[in-house]
Amino acid sequence: MLFNSLDFAIFLPIVFILYWFVVNKSIKNQNILLLIASYVFYGWWDWRFLSLIVFSSLVDYIVGLRLSKTDVKRKRQFLLFISVFVNIGFLGFFKYYNFFLDSFVSAFSLFGHDINPHGLNIILPVGISFYTFQTLSYSIDIYKKKFAPTDDIIAFFAFVSFFPQLVAGPIERASNLLPQFLNARKYDNALFSFGVKQILWGYFLKVVVADRAGIYVDAVFNNVHNHGGLSFLAAIVFFAFQVYGDFAGYSYIAIGTAKLFGFRLMRNFNRPNFAASCGEFWKRWHISLSTWFRDYLYIPLGGNRVKKPRWLFNIFITFVISGLWHGADWTFVIWGGLNGIYLIVEILLVGKGKKGWYNVLITFILINFSRIFFRGNSLSDSLYIIKTIFTNPGKLYIGFGDDVIAPVYAVIAIILLLIVEAKKEYFNSLFTVSHNKSELVRMSAYAMLAFIILFLGVFGDNQFIYFQF
Amino acid sequence: MVKNEYKISAIKLAKFVLIFLAIDFIFGFAAKQLFFSQKTGKYARITYSIEEASPDILIFGSSLANRHYVPEVIEKGLGLTCYNAGVQGRGLIFHTALEKMILERATPKLIILNVNQNWMYKSETAYDGLNDFVPYYWDYRKILKPLLSLNTKMIDYTLLFQAYQTNSTIVHAIKYFFSPQIDYKGYRPMYGQMMPPETPVSSKGQKEIPEVGELDTDFIETLKSFIASAQAKNIDLIFVVAPLVEEVDFSKSTSLIVMKTIAARESIPFFDFSNDTTYKYKYDLFADPNHLNNQGAHIFSQAMVDSIKVDSLFDLAHR
Numbered sequence: 001m002l003f004n005s006l007d008f009a010i011f012l013p014i015v016f017i018l019y020w021f022v023v024n025k026s027i028k029n030q031n032i033l034l035l036i037a038s039y040v041f042y043g044w045w046d047w048r049f050l051s052l053i054v055f056s057s058l059v060d061y062i063v064g065l066r067l068s069k070t071d072v073k074r075k076r077q078f079l080l081f082i083s084v085f086v087n088i089g090f091l092g093f094f095k096y097y098n099f100f101l102d103s104f105v106s107a108f109s110l111f112g113h114d115i116n117p118h119g120l121n122i123i124l125p126v127g128i129s130f131y132t133f134q135t136l137s138y139s140i141d142i143y144k145k146k147f148a149p150t151d152d153i154i155a156f157f158a159f160v161s162f163f164p165q166l167v168a169g170p171i172e173r174a175s176n177l178l179p180q181f182l183n184a185r186k187y188d189n190a191l192f193s194f195g196v197k198q199i200l201w202g203y204f205l206k207v208v209v210a211d212r213a214g215i216y217v218d219a220v221f222n223n224v225h226n227h228g229g230l231s232f233l234a235a236i237v238f239f240a241f242q243v244y245g246d247f248a249g250y251s252y253i254a255i256g257t258a259k260l261f262g263f264r265l266m267r268n269f270n271r272p273n274f275a276a277s278c279g280e281f282w283k284r285w286h287i288s289l290s291t292w293f294r295d296y297l298y299i300p301l302g303g304n305r306v307k308k309p310r311w312l313f314n315i316f317i318t319f320v321i322s323g324l325w326h327g328a329d330w331t332f333v334i335w336g337g338l339n340g341i342y343l344i345v346e347i348l349l350v351g352k353g354k355k356g357w358y359n360v361l362i363t364f365i366l367i368n369f370s371r372i373f374f375r376g377n378s379l380s381d382s383l384y385i386i387k388t389i390f391t392n393p394g395k396l397y398i399g400f401g402d403d404v405i406a407p408v409y410a411v412i413a414i415i416l417l418l419i420v421e422a423k424k425e426y427f428n429s430l431f432t433v434s435h436n437k438s439e440l441v442r443m444s445a446y447a448m449l450a451f452i453i454l455f456l457g458v459f460g461d462n463q464f465i466y467f468q469f
Numbered sequence: 470m471v472k473n474e475y476k477i478s479a480i481k482l483a484k485f486v487l488i489f490l491a492i493d494f495i496f497g498f499a500a501k502q503l504f505f506s507q508k509t510g511k512y513a514r515i516t517y518s519i520e521e522a523s524p525d526i527l528i529f530g531s532s533l534a535n536r537h538y539v540p541e542v543i544e545k546g547l548g549l550t551c552y553n554a555g556v557q558g559r560g561l562i563f564h565t566a567l568e569k570m571i572l573e574r575a576t577p578k579l580i581i582l583n584v585n586q587n588w589m590y591k592s593e594t595a596y597d598g599l600n601d602f603v604p605y606y607w608d609y610r611k612i613l614k615p616l617l618s619l620n621t622k623m624i625d626y627t628l629l630f631q632a633y634q635t636n637s638t639i640v641h642a643i644k645y646f647f648s649p650q651i652d653y654k655g656y657r658p659m660y661g662q663m664m665p666p667e668t669p670v671s672s673k674g675q676k677e678i679p680e681v682g683e684l685d686t687d688f689i690e691t692l693k694s695f696i697a698s699a700q701a702k703n704i705d706l707i708f709v710v711a712p713l714v715e716e717v718d719f720s721k722s723t724s725l726i727v728m729k730t731i732a733a734r735e736s737i738p739f740f741d742f743s744n745d746t747t748y749k750y751k752y753d754l755f756a757d758p759n760h761l762n763n764q765g766a767h768i769f770s771q772a773m774v775d776s777i778k779v780d781s782l783f784d785l786a787h788r
Contacts, residue, residue, distance in 0.1 A: 454632035
């Protein structure tokens with residue numbers, strides 16, 4: 001079920017009313033309702049893949065309980081191995097089987113050996129990269145004795161499949177989210193109100209910013225040979241806001257929706273377009289994933305508490321694997337690798353002094369240069385785009401016929417977004433609309449936001465980009 | 470205590486909805502006024518076609534209609550009034566809806582539908598532009614609901630709000646307010662001449678073979694529906710394929726074959742100018758490979774008049 005669909009518009013109020021007015025007397029009943037709602041939400045795409053979530057949840061539930069009952073190191077390691085094997089195994093099979101197969105075939109053909117393997121027609125289950133990482137972190141934290149397991153199976157299953165963040169995050173840690181399923185939730189108007197505001201902002205980011213920018217991006221990236229360098233540059237800038245609006249939009253809607261049910265999810269984006277270095281960018285972008293990789297890959301590899309060459313290697317390999325997490329294609333590996341190199345160069349060459357607007361601009365350029373590989377339909381397309389930018393500026397594509405003004409809407413949306421975010425970034429204490437003392441001002445601002453969503457938004461059941469990951 | 474919190478939320482939500490409805494009404498009303506006050510541009514032409522135009526001859530089709538049919542030439546040649554309702558970048562589904570909306574009010578004597586050779590093939594872009602009809606939704610809901618629902622199931626709900634009724638139209642309205650777009654009874658000429666390619670993609674005698682797609686039964690039914698609407702009001706129909714600058718072999722185009730078969734079955738004249746020698750490799754008559762320039766459009770419109778006259782197809786003047 002998509003957040004921007006009629007199905008969800010009907011689904012959410014029903015679940016909300018049942019949750020607060022019918023089963024509100026018992027935490028267990030509330031959790032059962034959330035579990036059923038989450039499975040309905042997920043099964044709306046393809047009910048068959050629910051079995052993966054159920055199995056993954058069951059394995060980690062059992063592993064968690066068993067881990068807490070033994071101190072024998074080898075036994076604990078074996079239990080952790082089961083959890084990692086099942087979760088990474090699902091991910092590996094559904095997401096990477098064909099990728100690795102194709103890569104092996106290509107590697108062998110380089111040495112003159114032609115092999116004909118059996119590729120499989122595998123459908124990627126929506127959100128598998130997100131919920132496997134979430135449930136995996138539960139087992140790892142228990143293994144590391146950072147967290148005690150729960151024996152409440154309903155609460156645990158509801159934690160793994162919590163519908164607001166099930167398919168595209170934020171990737172929650174058990175230490176933050178699971179206790180919220182175990183404790184009573186009290187209806188709080190302030191939380192409800194905050195949730196509604198975040199949902200509205202999320203929809204603005206998705207249907208106004210992302211989907212508007214996406215029209216231009218698709219027109220250029222899907223027909224690379226018909227465009228010149230100027231159009232590619234424009235499309236890259238539009239894509240910067242499309243991918244941000246799309247993913248941050250989803251996160252805001254998820255976080256806001258969770259608040260309607262009394263849950264607080266972690267912040268996933270912190271105005272990343274204003275980052276003054278690549279290192280800072282990754283502290284502001286997809287925070288739940290960045291911190292996941294930091295805690296479960298980078299630090300176990302040694303983090304920065306090793307010799308410098310090894311430290312830099314740890315950064316690089318973390319980003320390469322993060323790239324692979326985003327998609328089973330060499331374009332994503334290169335994208336991840338490039339970002340790793342940016343950080344290494346920053347560590348080696350750039351000081352920690354005061355940073356100005358030009359640092360923000362350089363960071364924006366570097367991050368979005370790497371995204372040519374992220375968005376490019378293939379490696380050859382991405383390389384062609386880079387070559388064309390430097391060799392053939394061509395004519396700037398501005399649409400076709402009467403649709404020539406279509407990109408203007410994307411520009412308007414981006415300007416609105418930048419005004420709001422620049423104000424929060426640089427002048428947060430100067431004045432406030434969203435937290436104004438006057439209720440009328442606050443409500444009018446959000447009512448205006450709702451008007452803009454309807455007035456400028458794209459309404460066509462558009463998918464969210466991060467669903468493919 | 471909790472009940473109090475519910476109450477506060479309910480009151481706040483009600484206040485928010487009221488403020489939103491007020492904003493929606495005020496700004497939405499203003500946007501709608503601006504939309505329907507447009508004098509030139511795409512929306513002004515669509516509005517005129519739907520609400521005012523009642524010519525003897527009405528032309529439908531994409532840019533190949535809008536840029537090719539000169540009503541002035543047709544009027545002079547046939548002694549009948551004519552309006553070019555073609556809309557750039559819009560396909561059969563769009564024009565079928567437009568035809569039905571116009572025929573609710575007007576009854577022309579003849580409809581010329583300029584068909585694109587690939588209209589019967591499956592295509593995502595065939596649904597492009599249906600949102601152009603959103604401002605007219607509540608007046609033509611019966612016609613438009615099935616079409617606009619193809620884009621979103623939420624159409625009835627989103628269109629309850631004034632804001633959505635003029636979604637994505639404001640820039641268009643402002644642009645053509647400050648920079649009017651000239652048209653001649655709907656016809657929008659293209660100027661300039663195409664430069665002959667230094668190394669032609671398809672030199673003379675070598676026909677380009679277009680890609681053959683998969684037929685879409687929905688589009689076939691849409692074409693039948695277009696015909697049925699005209700026939701229900703006893704309106705004559707002509708289907709036309711516009712000229713192209715280079716030679717193209719459409720013999721394997723199942724889309725074109727289907728359209729010709731349907732036309733033959735319904736006794737609708739089908740003029741195929743795609744490989745007409747009058748235009749072949751005459752780069753001076755084209756603004757780009759697909760579109761005639763103003764000079765070419767005048768020649769083509771005269772050819773249309775001659776075809777109708779020579780074939781004595783219709784006794785339009787006396788109906």
